[in-house]
Amino acid sequence: xxxxxxxxxxxxxxxxxxxxxxxxxxxxxxxxxxxxxxxxxxxxxxxxxxxxxxxxxxxxxxxxxxxxxxxxxxxxxxxxxxxxxxxxxxxxxxxxxxxxxxxxxxxxxxxxxxxxxxxxxxxxxxxxxxxxxxxxxxxxxxxxxxxxxxxxxxxxxxxxxxxxxxxxxxxxxxxxxxxxxxxxxxxxxxxxxxxxxxxxxxxxxxxxxxxxxxxxxxxxxxxxxxxxxxxxxxxxxxxxxxxxxxxxxxxxxxxxxxxxxxxxxxxxxxxxxxxxxxxxxxxxxxxxxxxxxxxxxxxxxxxxxxxxxxxxxxxxxxxxxxxxxxxxxxxxxxxxxxxxxxxxxxxxxxxxxxxxxxxx
Numbered sequence: 001x002x003x004x005x006x007x008x009x010x011x012x013x014x015x016x017x018x019x020x021x022x023x024x025x026x027x028x029x030x031x032x033x034x035x036x037x038x039x040x041x042x043x044x045x046x047x048x049x050x051x052x053x054x055x056x057x058x059x060x061x062x063x064x065x066x067x068x069x070x071x072x073x074x075x076x077x078x079x080x081x082x083x084x085x086x087x088x089x090x091x092x093x094x095x096x097x098x099x100x101x102x103x104x105x106x107x108x109x110x111x112x113x114x115x116x117x118x119x120x121x122x123x124x125x126x127x128x129x130x131x132x133x134x135x136x137x138x139x140x141x142x143x144x145x146x147x148x149x150x151x152x153x154x155x156x157x158x159x160x161x162x163x164x165x166x167x168x169x170x171x172x173x174x175x176x177x178x179x180x181x182x183x184x185x186x187x188x189x190x191x192x193x194x195x196x197x198x199x200x201x202x203x204x205x206x207x208x209x210x211x212x213x214x215x216x217x218x219x220x221x222x223x224x225x226x227x228x229x230x231x232x233x234x235x236x237x238x239x240x241x242x243x244x245x246x247x248x249x250x251x252x253x254x255x256x257x258x259x260x261x262x263x264x265x266x267x268x269x270x271x272x273x274x275x276x277x278x279x280x281x282x283x284x285x286x287x288x289x290x291x292x293x294x295x296x297x298x299x300x301x302x303x304x305x306x307x308x309x310x311x312x313x314x315x316x317x318x319x320x321x322x323x324x325x326x327x328x329x330x331x332x333x334x335x336x337x338x339x340x341x342x343x344x345x346x347x348x349x350x351x352x353x354x355x356x357x358x359x360x
Contacts, residue, residue, distance in 0.1 A: 039077075039205075
């Protein structure tokens with residue numbers, strides 16, 4: 001039989017064409033550029049977890065379909081936003097997604113003051129963060145506030161399991177706080193009412209220098225920050241008051257950025273924001289458990305506070321939650337309902353509540 005090269009070539013071409021049709025179509029993933037922002041550096045736990053968990057987890061989930069990929073541009077440590085500037089940097093399109101420190105904005109985001117006006121209730125940061133997210137989902141008026149600043153709210157989060165006070169000099173008893181200058185972020189300075197101490201509104205990044213130079217005699221701080229920022233070097237005395245935890249962070253994204261994202265990307269970012277919230281809480285618990293030992297290992301001294309002293313402290317505080325409810329009413333938000341829901345969730349979870357803030 002004579003070999004027909006032409007027919008053989010045609011047959012091979014048909015086979016190759018059929019094979020090509022059987023192969024999945026290969027196309028490059030669509031790249032989406034996002035600028036992520038926070039004024040704090042990677043010294044802060046919530047920034048580290050954003051870099052180690054949020055970004056890689058979004059990338060991993062998007063890679064499962066291969067349709068999209070994120071071109072991340074992290075802008076942390078004040079490269080775009082200074083302290084108190086993250087919200088406005090997102091609002092005015094300087095960045096796309098970021099970690100907003102909510103107690104910096106009690107006038108703009110009054111809802112997020114809730115853990116601060118209910119001290120001595122819970123040290124469970126995972127529970128607090130989930131509850132704050134749950135209530136924001138339940139009451140759409142809360143998310144509407146974000147929309148007014150061109151921001152889409154994703155979740156609440158936090159790395160503060162409990163606040164204490166660290167001091168540059170020792171004290172014999174709580175009464176010695178009279179006229180001492182104690183720093184805080186603004187919201188937690190409410191804890192000083194009735195103590196005689198003078199609150200100094202200041203940012204975490206300023207605390208070391210402020211105490212080293214005598215501008216402050218101490219500050220209200222959580223365990224991880226006291227060691228991460230080496231505050232024990234200038235304030236080696238910790239008043240172990242245990243004010244409680246606070247979900248002081250919120251993940252938000254610019255509304256114009258959110259609107260242009262494909263639905264698949266939106267779904268992944270929303271899901272991972274919850275995952276980030278829970279991962280940050282777990283990491284907070286892990287780090288905080290070692291922070292106390294590290295504080296003492298670095299020469300720090302823990303000043304114990306009895307339950308009787310804690311009860312006296314919280315009893316001397318004014319009705320912080322009642323003032324918050326009235327402020328929420330001024331914003332058209334259902335403050336009393338939210339407060340009751342929050343406290344009931346804490347009771348249902350058997351939290352060590354010292355004062356029932358919704359039963360004044």
